[in-house]
Amino acid sequence: MTISKRFFPEVLPDNEIAYFAHLEGVINSVDELSSLEITKNPNAYHFRLVPSLPKYNPMLLEELLKLHNIFHIKLNLSKSIKASATIAFEINLDN
Numbered sequence: 001m002t003i004s005k006r007f008f009p010e011v012l013p014d015n016e017i018a019y020f021a022h023l024e025g026v027i028n029s030v031d032e033l034s035s036l037e038i039t040k041n042p043n044a045y046h047f048r049l050v051p052s053l054p055k056y057n058p059m060l061l062e063e064l065l066k067l068h069n070i071f072h073i074k075l076n077l078s079k080s081i082k083a084s085a086t087i088a089f090e091i092n093l094d095n
Contacts, residue, residue, distance in 0.1 A: 001033065003038065006038070006039045007039060007040045022071075026067050027049065027060065031052055031060060036050075037050075043094050044091060044094075048086055048087075048088050049087040061081065076091075
């Protein structure tokens with residue numbers, strides 16, 4: 001899996017490091033050839049996950065939802081997952 005990070009600070013809090021490690025593990029368990037782009041905005045993290053094959057979309061989406069439900073993190077999912085064959089979601093930091 002390739003991960004591209006944009007606009008990240010040099011030092012991340014421990015809880016964010018742990019979250020990104022869990023996220024990477026979940027994605028790798030389903031599709032180890034996918035790519036993930038993470039962009040840090042002032043108020044949110046924006047994620048764009050591109051699976052290696054479109055058949056992995058339902059499994060990736062299911063596992064992402066399970067992970068975020070465990071941590072009680074609200075996701076803002078994109079509505080064009082089937083049309084674009086990518087999973088885009090955002091986590092607001094203003095909570």
